[in-house]
Amino acid sequence: MQKHLSAAGARPAARIITLALAMLIAACQSSSTGQSSSPPSTRYPLTIQESNGSTVTIAQRPVRIVSLSPSATEMLFAINAGPQVIAVDEQSNYPSTAPVTKLSGFTPNVEAIAAYRPDLVVAADDTGGLVHALSVLGIPTLIEPAARNLDDSYAQVEQLGEATSRQSEAQGLVKQMRSQITAAVATITKPSRRLKVYHELDDTYYSATSKTFIGQVYALLGLANIADVATGAASDYPQLSSEYIVSSSPDLIVLADTKCCHQSASTVAARPGWGSIAAVRSGQVIGVDDDVASRWGPRVVDFLVAVATHVRQLEAINA
Amino acid sequence: MTVQAVAAQVRIPGLPRLRWLWTAAGVVALLAAALLGVLVGPAHISPAAVLQALTGSSIDPGQATILWQLRLPRVVLGALVGGMLATAGAAYQGVFRNPLADPYLLGAAAGANLGATLAIAYGPGASGIGVNIVPIAAFAGAASAVGAAYVLGRTVTGLRSTTALILAGVAVATFFNAVQTFVQQSQTDTIRQVYTWILGRLVTAGWDGVFLVLPYIAISLVVIVLHRRLLDVLSVGDDEATSLGISARRIRLVVVIAATLGTAAAVAIAGTIAFVGIIVPHTVRLLTGRSYRVVIPLSIFFGGAFLVLADTAARTVVAPAELSIGVLTAFIGAPFFIAVMRSTRAAEL
Numbered sequence: 070m071q072k073h074l075s076a077a078g079a080r081p082a083a084r085i086i087t088l089a090l091a092m093l094i095a096a097c098q099s100s101s102t103g104q105s106s107s108p109p110s111t112r113y114p115l116t117i118q119e120s121n122g123s124t125v126t127i128a129q130r131p132v133r134i135v136s137l138s139p140s141a142t143e144m145l146f147a148i149n150a151g152p153q154v155i156a157v158d159e160q161s162n163y164p165s166t167a168p169v170t171k172l173s174g175f176t177p178n179v180e181a182i183a184a185y186r187p188d189l190v191v192a193a194d195d196t197g198g199l200v201h202a203l204s205v206l207g208i209p210t211l212i213e214p215a216a217r218n219l220d221d222s223y224a225q226v227e228q229l230g231e232a233t234s235r236q237s238e239a240q241g242l243v244k245q246m247r248s249q250i251t252a253a254v255a256t257i258t259k260p261s262r263r264l265k266v267y268h269e270l271d272d273t274y275y276s277a278t279s280k281t282f283i284g285q286v287y288a289l290l291g292l293a294n295i296a297d298v299a300t301g302a303a304s305d306y307p308q309l310s311s312e313y314i315v316s317s318s319p320d321l322i323v324l325a326d327t328k329c330c331h332q333s334a335s336t337v338a339a340r341p342g343w344g345s346i347a348a349v350r351s352g353q354v355i356g357v358d359d360d361v362a363s364r365w366g367p368r369v370v371d372f373l374v375a376v377a378t379h380v381r382q383l384e385a386i387n388a
Numbered sequence: 389m390t391v392q393a394v395a396a397q398v399r400i401p402g403l404p405r406l407r408w409l410w411t412a413a414g415v416v417a418l419l420a421a422a423l424l425g426v427l428v429g430p431a432h433i434s435p436a437a438v439l440q441a442l443t444g445s446s447i448d449p450g451q452a453t454i455l456w457q458l459r460l461p462r463v464v465l466g467a468l469v470g471g472m473l474a475t476a477g478a479a480y481q482g483v484f485r486n487p488l489a490d491p492y493l494l495g496a497a498a499g500a501n502l503g504a505t506l507a508i509a510y511g512p513g514a515s516g517i518g519v520n521i522v523p524i525a526a527f528a529g530a531a532s533a534v535g536a537a538y539v540l541g542r543t544v545t546g547l548r549s550t551t552a553l554i555l556a557g558v559a560v561a562t563f564f565n566a567v568q569t570f571v572q573q574s575q576t577d578t579i580r581q582v583y584t585w586i587l588g589r590l591v592t593a594g595w596d597g598v599f600l601v602l603p604y605i606a607i608s609l610v611v612i613v614l615h616r617r618l619l620d621v622l623s624v625g626d627d628e629a630t631s632l633g634i635s636a637r638r639i640r641l642v643v644v645i646a647a648t649l650g651t652a653a654a655v656a657i658a659g660t661i662a663f664v665g666i667i668v669p670h671t672v673r674l675l676t677g678r679s680y681r682v683v684i685p686l687s688i689f690f691g692g693a694f695l696v697l698a699d700t701a702a703r704t705v706v707a708p709a710e711l712s713i714g715v716l717t718a719f720i721g722a723p724f725f726i727a728v729m730r731s732t733r734a735a736e737l
Contacts, residue, residue, distance in 0.1 A: 160577070175576045273584050274710075301706035308584075312458045313708030316431030316450070329577065341594025342457035345450055 111234040131189035137174035138193035143366030150233040216365035266292040267319040272330040325362035414689030421693040425463040430707035467692035474691020476647040477665025482619035490665035491651040494557035495533035497660040498564035503529025509575040523656040530652035587712035588659035601653040608650025619680035663721030
C-alpha cells in the first residue's frame, strides 16, 4: 500500500530531474514544425526537424507509439492519438486509459523498449544515448523536452499532431487551451499592488522561477514570483532558504507537493516562523495536484484556472 | 574511575597539555562564528536589530520570528552537529590509531542514508502519522550499521582487532550502500529528496530539531571527553595499555558506542555532512600537538565553529537560494585534507 502510494503519487524529484535535464535540450528547441497551417493529414515518410539540428524520419503513420514522458502521454491522448499508443512509462498515470508499463523514462532500458516493437518513441530527453541506441534498431525517437513556456507546449502538441497525423485535433486542442487561458486571465483585474507567489515543489523548498512554464502561468496572472530573485543558484528550479521565504511573506503559496511530501495548509502553518507569512495568515495556501502543476501538457490549463481562482479571492481581500 | 585515575598518572613523553590559551581561542572562535551566523542571512535584518533582540529588547515581530525561530536554532544546531562530528572523528582516530578514520568509518553514514532513503521512499509523510520518521529511520540505520560492523569485526580472528573492525565497517558500508542505491534507483520519484538529504542540510523544524539531538550529543560528548586520557594510552598500543591494567577492547567499545550515538543523532537531523570529522581534529592536531587531552575538547569548539561558518556560507553564497552544506564542507575539506596529508610526513600524526 505504501509502496503503491509512493509509486503512484510521489514524483516531484523525477519531475524536476526531467525538467532540469530537459532544460538543456529545451534551450535549443524551436517550434519549427507543425505551426504552419498544414494539410489535414500527414504525408509519410515525414521528416521532423528537431531544434538541436537532428532530424527524425517517421516512415509511416505510427500505430505502435511508446511514450516515456508523462506530459507527452497526456498530449497524445488529448489529440486522440491514444489508440496509436501501445506503452507508456511508469510515471504516465494520466489519463487512466494509458497503457502503463514498467518502462522508465529516467533510466530507459532500450531492450525493454524495443521489445514492444515501437514504430515511434516519444521521450522528454535523450537519457543515456537513448536516441542513438534506438536509431540503430531503426526506431525513430521524438524528443519533447520540458517546456519553458506555454508556446513550447503548444508547439509540442502540434508537433505530436503532425507526427501522428492528428493535425486537426492538435490544432483544436491548442486553440482550446489558448482560449481557456485567455478567459481565465481576463477574469483577473489589475491589482493595485503586485501580489507575491511562492510555488513549492517539495518540502525542502525547491521552487520554480519565471523561466519555467510554471513561472509563466504566474506571470500571466500578474503575480510576482519570489523565486526570481534566486539568480545566484543558476538554476530555474532553485532551492530557496526558509528565511528568505518567510521574509518575502508571499501573498499566495501554491503547494505542488501535496502528493509527494504530504504537504498542506496545516503543515505549512506548523513550520517554524511560517505563521507570520501573509498567505498563511489569510488562508491563501493552496494545494494543487503535483502532476497537474508539473506537466506541460493540456492540464496546464487546469493549473492556471485553479491559481486564477485564488488570485481573484486575494484581489477581493485586498480591494 | 579507577581506570581513568591510572590513565591520569600515565605520563607519555612529548604529549602537550591543554593550554588555557587554546581553550579560550576555541570558545572565542565558536562564539564569533555563532555571532556571524546570527547576523548574516538572506533576510535582511540590521546588525543593530539583531543585537537589540539578543540583548532582550523588542524588535519588528517579523524579524524577531526569523531570528528566533529560523536563524538561531540553525546556528545552535550547526554548533552541536559540527562539534559532535569533529569530536567523534577525533575519537575514532584515537580508537583505531588511524588518521583517516572519520565518524562514518564503521558505516554510520551508509546506514543513515539507507534508513533515510527507505523512510523517504516508502514511509508515510510527516502529516500521515504526526511525526517525521526520516530522522528516526536514519538514526536506526546508522546505529544498526555500526552495530553490525562491530559484531562482524569481533568474529574475525587472525587480524588485529582494529583492522578487523575497519574491514567489517567497509564491508557493511558497501552492502548498505548497495541496498540504498537499489532503493533509490527503483524509486526515481524521490531521488531529489534523497540526494538533498545525503548532501546534508541544517534546515530543521526550528528548536524541535535541536532538542531532539541535544541529549544524545551531550551524553556522547561527555563520555568521549572523560575518555580523552585513555585514548592517549591507547595510542601507544594495546599491549602497553593492558600492562597498565586497562582493557583496550573495553575502552574501544565504550568510545565507539558513545561516538556512534552522537554521530547517529547528528546525521539523523543534518544528513551525512562530509569531512568535518577529519579536517577539524587534524587541524587542531597540527596546531596544538597530538594529545587527545587537547584534541578532543578543542574539536568540540572548532568543529562547531567550522560548521556554523560553513552553514552561514551555504545560506548566503547563492541567497536567497541555498547550497547543500555537504558541498561546502567537502569543497573546503578535500583540498585541506591534501594539505594535511602532505604535511603529515613532517608532523607525524
